[in-house]
Amino acid sequence: MKILHIVENLSPEAGGTTKVVRELTETLAKRGIEISIFTTAGKNNERIQQIKGVDLKLFRSDFLARWWPGHSSGLAKSVMEEAPKFDLIHIHEIWHHPHFTAYTAAKRAKKPYIITVHGALEPWCLNYKAFKKKIFAALFERRILKEASVIHVLTEEETRNIQSFGVNNFIAVIPNGLDPKEFQNLPGREELEHLYPTIKGKQVILFLGRIHPKKGLDILARAFGKIAKEQKNICLLVAGPNNNGYQTRVENILKEEGVLDKVIFAGMLTGQDKLAALSGSDFFVLPSYSEGFSMGILEAMICGLPVIITNQCNFPDVSTAKTGEVIEPNENQLVKTLNIFLNNQQLRKKRGENARNLIMEKFTWDKITNQMIELYEDVLNRTSK
Numbered sequence: 469m470k471i472l473h474i475v476e477n478l479s480p481e482a483g484g485t486t487k488v489v490r491e492l493t494e495t496l497a498k499r500g501i502e503i504s505i506f507t508t509a510g511k512n513n514e515r516i517q518q519i520k521g522v523d524l525k526l527f528r529s530d531f532l533a534r535w536w537p538g539h540s541s542g543l544a545k546s547v548m549e550e551a552p553k554f555d556l557i558h559i560h561e562i563w564h565h566p567h568f569t570a571y572t573a574a575k576r577a578k579k580p581y582i583i584t585v586h587g588a589l590e591p592w593c594l595n596y597k598a599f600k601k602k603i604f605a606a607l608f609e610r611r612i613l614k615e616a617s618v619i620h621v622l623t624e625e626e627t628r629n630i631q632s633f634g635v636n637n638f639i640a641v642i643p644n645g646l647d648p649k650e651f652q653n654l655p656g657r658e659e660l661e662h663l664y665p666t667i668k669g670k671q672v673i674l675f676l677g678r679i680h681p682k683k684g685l686d687i688l689a690r691a692f693g694k695i696a697k698e699q700k701n702i703c704l705l706v707a708g709p710n711n712n713g714y715q716t717r718v719e720n721i722l723k724e725e726g727v728l729d730k731v732i733f734a735g736m737l738t739g740q741d742k743l744a745a746l747s748g749s750d751f752f753v754l755p756s757y758s759e760g761f762s763m764g765i766l767e768a769m770i771c772g773l774p775v776i777i778t779n780q781c782n783f784p785d786v787s788t789a790k791t792g793e794v795i796e797p798n799e800n801q802l803v804k805t806l807n808i809f810l811n812n813q814q815l816r817k818k819r820g821e822n823a824r825n826l827i828m829e830k831f832t833w834d835k836i837t838n839q840m841i842e843l844y845e846d847v848l849n850r851t852s853k
Contacts, residue, residue: 469844470502470553474570475560477604478516478524479509480709480736483678484763485586486645489560490519495647495837497521501844504554508540508548508566509532510579532565538653539565551577555848556617562609563601580617580841580851587622587760588622589629592682610634617847622761623782640843644761646827651770660748663741664732667748670703671810674749674773676737676764680711684755684797685718685776691755691802693725695810700812702730707745711738712717733740742803745770751816756781757797770827774819776805785830791823 475489493503496522504523509516510659516525525541543566551573552559559570559581574581587593594601596630601609608653615637620640621627627639661668677683685706692704697824706718710823737745746752752768752775759781771779775792777783786792791806795801809816 470555470557471504471849472547472554472570473503473505473552473557473558473560474547474566475505475507476564477509478505478507478526480516480738484760485560485645487763488586491645491833492646492837492840494519495833496840499837499841500559501841504550504838506566506570506651507541507551508538508543519555532851536563540736544569547573548576549580554579554590556844559579560587560716562612562748563604563663563824568608568612571615575615578792580847582618582620582847583613583616584620584622585626585630587626587782589626590758591629592758592759592781594633596682605633613637614699616838617851618843620843623627625782626760640837641844642839643831644763644766644832645831646763646766646770647833648770648828649717651746651767652735654747654771655744657748659744661739663744664705664734665733666698667703668707670701672749673702673704673766673806674750674769675704675706675754676742676745676747677708677754677762678711679708679715679718679733680707681714681717682758684757685714686721687797687802688753689718689721689731690725690799692731693727694799694803695806696727696730699810702822704731705734705745706731707734707737714728715815743771746773749773751792753802753806754778754781754852755795755797755802759783766827766831769823770831772820772824774816775807775825776802776809784824789826790819791826792819814843 473493478486492747497503506525508529527540528543529540532539547569557570557574557579559567582756614637618638618640622643696702722731746767752773752779754762757780765775765783769791770779775779777786778793780796789792793805795805
């Protein structure tokens with residue numbers, strides 16, 4: 469089986485999709501599947517590491533990428549030339565140029581293609597830069613989705629969003645996963661305190677993800693501001709890249725609340741520093757307005773952190789498995805829930821234990837990859853008939 473994966477960006481700053489594509493394709497390659505990835509990364513190509521067992525081809529985006537993300541004439545040319553050599557094309561995310569190019573190449577080569585939407589049809593995402601998306605949807609996107617052999621979604625909620633978008637072809641629900649080996653030897657709290665000495669003796673609330681408007685950091689900043697004025701021994705650790713300068717907006721809210729000095733903006737953490745943040749914090753918060761299926765939530769839970777997330781994170785297992793709390797993206801609800809977690813260590817411990825158990829039972833890459841291989845085989849069998 470020979471599969472071509474198309475993704476707009478694999479630079480570390482691009483978010484959870486990058487991690488998903490890297491780890492999924494590496495696991496598929498270990499199973500003997502021949503995997504290639506075509507991607508663009510703008511000026512960050514030098515930061516993209518090779519993936520073991522995967523043929524990774526990088527292309528420079530060109531000047532048109534300013535208007536159409538990931539636009540690359542080099543990638544377009546190569547996809548057109550190479551598509552006939554593959555059994556199936558797997559496209560990650562929508563709206564950008566590489567996904568449109570992959571669709572065009574698949575149709576020309578008469579190859580089946582799968583699209584993983586990665587949350588791009590969530591209501592918040594559709595409303596973000598809505599005018600351009602409405603035009604593109606009418607001209608191309610609905611047709612691209614309708615002609616896919618399968619639309620792969622991460623949650624049941626995504627299925628409903630796609631159907632609301634007017635697309636009703638075959639949909640497969642397969643969540644993201646993690647490699648548990650990456651989280652076997654977690655550092656102690658002292659390593660995080662060494663990185664950030666000001667957290668000593670304090671409870672640490674962790675936000676891990678891109679600093680982006682959809683992530684709900686405005687809600688978290690206001691809620692933290694109300695609590696931090698009363699509780700002196702708490703700290704908010706914000707770990708993630710600053711997307712389009714949105715960090716300034718968050719800092720201004722924290723200044724208005726008078727608690728900026730109790731917040732650490734760590735930037736993007738990787739490797740041992742990231743593990744230190746995950747294992748050394750007391751709990752994780754993601755008050756997002758929109759998510760596909762957050763890798764940050766999975767990473768927090770496998771490290772034994774209880775989580776506070778919103779319904780828009782589309783992870784009902786958090787409630788059913790009692791690994792944390794699920795709320796609406798609402799400041800008052802978040803204040804209430806933060807207070808419960810800050811004042812109940814036993815609750816945090818129990819929810820954290822449940823969290824790790826849930827990930828090990830349902831969300832490791834070994835389990836997820838089995839489902840993906842079955843999906844590929846089903847598509848190829850249906851195509852051959």
